Amino acid sequence: QKEVEQDPGPLSVPEGAIVSLNCTYSNSAFQYFMWYRQYSRKGPELLMYTYSSGNKEDGRFTAQVDKSSKYISLFIRDSQPSDSATYLCAGQAGTALIFGKGTTLSVSS
């Protein structure tokens, strides 16, 4: 069983929609949880990270971790066409970063 599971999608939404991206994980040693965004033909870039459980908000993005259910979420409000990308969740234990396979999001105008 892979340590981080993520539905690959694709997910297609209209501009302005609220998007929910989700992952589950199995490694109890994860302390940090991250979301990376990857545009086509580019390297992943760190979008947000959270430590342990709870929420973190940054503009239109909210990252949420529920350690009791081992669930990671990223919410995007008022989605824009520029949000179209692949979103990768990751769990970190020490320096090791374990990625989900990524969810491809398409936001149409």
Add this chain to the structure above:
Amino acid sequence: EAQVTQNPRYLITVTGKKLTVTCSQNMNHEYMSWYRQDPGLGLRQIYYSMNVEVTDKGDVPEGYKVSRKEKRNFPLILESPSPNQTSLYFCASTHVGTGGNYGYTFGSGTRLTVV
């Protein structure tokens, strides 16, 4: 600008012809790592290095070599490339401290095709 630089961006080679993909970072990061990304399999770690002269295997090290002679450079070597090594490769680096978040900085990727 803080960045991880990979070269080349695109490479087509033939089976068995040794090649090196270079990776350099200008952030004085201790930790560097190589990943390959394949459709349906996601990012998988090949090798990583905690610091100069310290390297270790990741999840898929077979067919690859690395070296870390300088802090800024972490080349990936394919001694005898095979078609199953056709993939998109990423180098990443991060600071190693006593706790705290270690968000990786990724390079732009090297698309390798082995024919």
